Amino acid sequence: EAQVTQNPRYLITVTGKKLTVTCSQNMNHEYMSWYRQDPGLGLRQIYYSMNVEVTDKGDVPEGYKVSRKEKRNFPLILESPSPNQTSLYFCASSLGTGASSHGYTFGSGTRLTVV
Amino acid sequence: GEDVEQSLFLSVREGDSSVINCTYTDSSSTYLYWYKQEPGAGLQLLTYIFSNMDMKQDQRLTVLLNKKDKHLSLRIADTQTGDSAIYFCAERGTGGFKTIFGAGTRLFVKA
Numbered sequence: 195e196a197q198v199t200q201n202p203r204y205l206i207t208v209t210g211k212k213l214t215v216t217c218s219q220n221m222n223h224e225y226m227s228w229y230r231q232d233p234g235l236g237l238r239q240i241y242y243s244m245n246v247e248v249t250d251k252g253d254v255p256e257g258y259k260v261s262r263k264e265k266r267n268f269p270l271i272l273e274s275p276s277p278n279q280t281s282l283y284f285c286a287s288s289l290g291t292g293a294s295s296h297g298y299t300f301g302s303g304t305r306l307t308v309v
Numbered sequence: 310g311e312d313v314e315q316s317l318f319l320s321v322r323e324g325d326s327s328v329i330n331c332t333y334t335d336s337s338s339t340y341l342y343w344y345k346q347e348p349g350a351g352l353q354l355l356t357y358i359f360s361n362m363d364m365k366q367d368q369r370l371t372v373l374l375n376k377k378d379k380h381l382s383l384r385i386a387d388t389q390t391g392d393s394a395i396y397f398c399a400e401r402g403t404g405g406f407k408t409i410f411g412a413g414t415r416l417f418v419k420a
Contacts, residue, residue, distance in 0.1 A: 198351075229410075234317070236397065236412035237352075244406070252407065284351055297342050297399075298408065300351035 196221045200285050200301035207275055207308055215270045215304050217285030223299070225288045226268040227252070228260065230281040231303075237284065243268055275308045282306075311335040315398050315411035322419050327385040329414045331398030334379060338400040341374065343383045346395040346413070355396070356383070385416075393418045 198219045207213055219226065227242040229252075239252030243262040257279055259271040268287075272279060282305050286298040313333045321327045333341070339360050344352040358365045358372045358381070365372045371384040385392055395413040 227408075234412055236313075237410040239407060242406065250406070286352075297340075297344070297354035297357055298352070300344075300353070302351045303349075 196299065198285055198287055198299050198301040200283075200304050203302065203304060205304060205306050207306070209276055209308055210274050213272050213275060213306075215272075215283060215285075215306070217268045217270065217301060218266050219268075219285075219287040219299070220266065221287065221289070221299065222265065223287035223289050224265070225290065226262065227286050227298070228258070228268070228270050229284045229286065230254065231284060232281050240270070240283075275306075277308050280306060280308050311400070311402070311407075311409045313398055313400055313409050313411040315396075315414045317412060318415050318417070320417040320419065321388050323388060323390055325388055327383075327388045327392070327416055327418075329383045329385075329396050329398075329416065331381040331383075331411055332379055333381065333398070333400045333409070335400055335402055335409065336379070337402045340401050341372075341381050342399040342401070342408075343370075343372065344397040344399060344410075346397065348394075352397060388416075388418050390418045390420055392416060 201216045228240040229237040238254045241260040243249045285301040289296045315331045342357045343355045345355045346352045369386045373382045397413045398411040401408045
């Protein structure tokens with residue numbers, strides 16, 4: 195089944211403890227992206243990647259890192275999480291880097307709480 | 310910068326039509342999308358419209374695009390309780406590097 199898989203689904207952590215949220219897609223998509231969803235703010239883009247070893251900042255990149263060593267994986271790293279990073283995170287991928295009728299395929303989300 | 314705006318809530322009765330509206334600012338948008346998010350799930354692409362189209366119909370869904378006013382709407386005919394969800398409008402420009410989402414419209418369907 196074509197899908198984007200994120201892990202974990204739920205995570206509670208303490209301030210300052212490094213964490214990684216994994217994202218993997220099995221559709222050979224070139225483009226991958228991370229979003230955070232907050233009430234009343236919709237989805238805001240954190241980072242995106244157009245292909246292996248090519249990443250760029252989205253609208254809210256502060257406090258996050260990403261890497262794209264393989265086409266299928268795009269982990270999100272929080273080196274020193276803070277409470278304002280408590281949010282619902284989504285990984286998404288799409289075929290190609292241009293706008294197309296395909297849109298995004300989204301993962302199921304990771305609910306992160308930083309205390 | 311680019312922005313996409315939607316009203317936050319809409320309540321309709323089962324069997325009525327729902328109309329969800331969206332405005333956007335990026336005139337270079339090539340594709341405009343509607344996504345649906347059910348509770349506890351990720352977003353799913355519902356439908357899309359290319360910027361040189363005025364209307365697209367797909368079963369119970371009708372998308373209308375007024376490019377001059379940068380206004381997009383999604384009409385759901387014969388709304389069912391299973392249509393209760395959050396609906397996101399999104400636009401992706403020519404470069405395709407970023408997709409801008411609205412804040413989402415929560416649709417409540419009363420039985």
